[in-house]
Amino acid sequence: MYIAITRQQLGNNFRGSVRDFVNYLEKENEGKAPGEQEHYFNQEENHIDVERVIAEIDANTAKLKKHEPKFYSLVVSPSQRELEHIGNDPQKLRQYTREVMKTYAASFYRDRQVTVGDIRYFAKLERERTYSEKDREVKENQAFASKILELQNRTRAIHEGREQGDVAKLREQIQALEKEAPHQLQGKRIVPGMAKKGHQSHIHIIVSRMDATNTHSLSPGSKFRTSETILHGVKVKQGFDRDKFYRAAEKTFDRQFGYRRNFVETYHARNLLDKDPKRFFTALLGLPHNERQAAKLLLFKAGINIPNIPVNKAQLAYKALMQLKRGIGKALESGSIGI
Numbered sequence: 001m002y003i004a005i006t007r008q009q010l011g012n013n014f015r016g017s018v019r020d021f022v023n024y025l026e027k028e029n030e031g032k033a034p035g036e037q038e039h040y041f042n043q044e045e046n047h048i049d050v051e052r053v054i055a056e057i058d059a060n061t062a063k064l065k066k067h068e069p070k071f072y073s074l075v076v077s078p079s080q081r082e083l084e085h086i087g088n089d090p091q092k093l094r095q096y097t098r099e100v101m102k103t104y105a106a107s108f109y110r111d112r113q114v115t116v117g118d119i120r121y122f123a124k125l126e127r128e129r130t131y132s133e134k135d136r137e138v139k140e141n142q143a144f145a146s147k148i149l150e151l152q153n154r155t156r157a158i159h160e161g162r163e164q165g166d167v168a169k170l171r172e173q174i175q176a177l178e179k180e181a182p183h184q185l186q187g188k189r190i191v192p193g194m195a196k197k198g199h200q201s202h203i204h205i206i207v208s209r210m211d212a213t214n215t216h217s218l219s220p221g222s223k224f225r226t227s228e229t230i231l232h233g234v235k236v237k238q239g240f241d242r243d244k245f246y247r248a249a250e251k252t253f254d255r256q257f258g259y260r261r262n263f264v265e266t267y268h269a270r271n272l273l274d275k276d277p278k279r280f281f282t283a284l285l286g287l288p289h290n291e292r293q294a295a296k297l298l299l300f301k302a303g304i305n306i307p308n309i310p311v312n313k314a315q316l317a318y319k320a321l322m323q324l325k326r327g328i329g330k331a332l333e334s335g336s337i338g339i
Contacts (some may be wrong), residue, residue, distance in 0.1 A: 001076075001077070001078055001079065001082060001249065001250050001253055001265070001267075002075075002077040002079070003074065003075065003076050003077070003100075003245075003246060003249055004074070004075045004077075005072060005073070005074050005220050005221070005242070006072065006073050006075075007069040007072050007073075007221050008021075008069040008070055008071050008072070008073075009021075017054065017058050018053070018054055018057040018058055018070070018071055018206060019054050019058075021073070021206065022050055022053055022054055022206070025124055025126070025204050026050065028126055028127065028128060038124055038125050038126070038127075039124070040052075040053050040122040040123065040124050041094055041097075041122070041123055041124070042121055042122055042123065043098055043101060043116055043117075043119075043121075046094075048122060053122045053206065056120065056122075056208075057070070057071050057120070057122070057206060057208055058070075059214075060120050060208040060209075060210045060212075060214050061208075061209070061210060061214075062210060062214045062215065063210070063215075063217070064209060064210065064217070068209065068217075069209055069219075069221070070208070070209055071206055071207060071208050071209055072206075072207045072209065072219075072220055072221065073204065073205065073206060073207075074104070074203075074204075074205040074207060075202060075203070075204055075205070076096075076097060076100060076202060076203040076205065076249075077202040077203075078093070078201070078202070078253070079265065080198050080199050080200075081265070081298075082253065082259060083199035083200075083201055084199060085257060085259050086257050088199040088201055090125055090201065092257065093125060093201060093203060094123075094125065094203075095256070096252070096253060096256060096257075097123050097203050097205065098116075099252045099256060100249050100252065101116050101119060101121060101123075101205070102115075102116045103245055103248040103249050103252060104116075104119065104207075104220070104245055104249075105118060105119050106244075106248070107220075107240055107241045107242070107244045107245035107248070108218055108220075108239075108240050109237050109238060109239040109240065109241060110237050110238070111237050114211075114218065117212065118211045118212055118213075118216075118218070119207060119208075119211065119212065119218065120207070120208040120210070120211070120212045121205055121206060121207040121208065122205070122206050123203055123204065123205040123206075124203070124204050124205075125201060125202075125203055126201070126202055126203070126204060127200060127201050128195055128196075128200055129195070129196045129200040129202065130192070130193050130194060130195055130196065131190055131191065131192055131193065131194045131196060132192055133192055135190075137183035137190045138183075138190060138191065138192055140182055140183060141181045141182065141183050141189055141190055141191070144177050144178075144180060144181040144182075144189065145181075145189070145191065147177055148174055148177050148178065151170050151173055151174050151177070152174065154170055155167055155170045155171065155174075158170075185197060207220070218240075219240065220240045220242070220245075221240075243267075243271075246267045247267050247268075250266065250267050262291060262294050262295050262298060263283065263284060263287055263291060263295050264284065264295045264298050264299060265298070269283070269284075
């Protein structure tokens with residue numbers, strides 16, 4: 001399970017409307033009949049109109065300064081393994097989203113408990129994902145892409161009379177490179193913008209910075225995890241505990257759908273990889289045989305081959321660890337492993 005939280009994207013000036021972001025999320029609805037389109041939903045309602053989403057988020061900005069984000073975006077991305085477990089069922093994903101937003105509210109550190117009723121949000125299911133420059137397949141195809149571009153530029157120069165050469169031969173070289181690229185999809189070289197195969201369902205959530213009453217700020221971007229400050233002579237609790245949120249969201253999925261999560265799929269493993277790679281690999285190699293083999297298979301599918309490194313920490317080669325960490329880190333970034 002991969003969950004990302006990002007603030008409104010407008011540089012240092014956040015006075016703009018949510019409309020552009022909402023319009024961007026409408027891309028999968030283009031060209032579809034009304035009955036086939038995905039609508040926004042919240043904790044209680046389905047089939048929420050786009051204009052209502054824009055109006056309510058834009059109006060819920062009391063007391064916010066121009067340099068403060070007016071809304072945040074959450075992306076909830078189950079792995080293909082998790083999606084297969086629930087049959088890629090859109091209704092189950094909506095149910096899960098509503099549970100996730102309960103854990104989101106509970107992760108705020110305030111003087112009183114924050115509940116999902118205090119949160120103003122709208123969510124939307126998307127079924128497709130496309131390759132980007134971050135994906136391993138695109139990166140490993142890049143050397144071929146560069147050579148192809150160079151040959152295409154030479155072909156264009158010959159057509160325009162700026163160079164001399166054999167266009168037919170250059171085209172043959174381009175075709176050969178297209179076929180030699182290591183990552184293909186339906187006989188074509190994988191490039192940015194190409195739709196990914198398999199289950200790719202995920203949820204986009206727009207969350208207002210202000211609470212549902214438009215009186216209190218609830219920022220998940222706070223640099224304070226759980227802290228206290230003095231405001232007008234009174235001690236006030238503040239912050240948002242992202243670790244608590246991510247762990248709870250993961251456990252919610254497992255409990256709700258009876259999912260048995262492998263070690264490498266856990267938020268704990270990702271944290272361990274970031275902060276102490278030696279402990280990560282010691283934990284990985286110390287798993288029971290069946291779980292370790294399943295973990296290695298998941299990593300192998302993401303393009304990472306785990307060598308037979310001894311479990312003893314003293315015998316772990318630092319250089320090998322760093323190379324593996326970079327490989328796994330790239331897979332995590334691109335969503336190849338659903339943590």
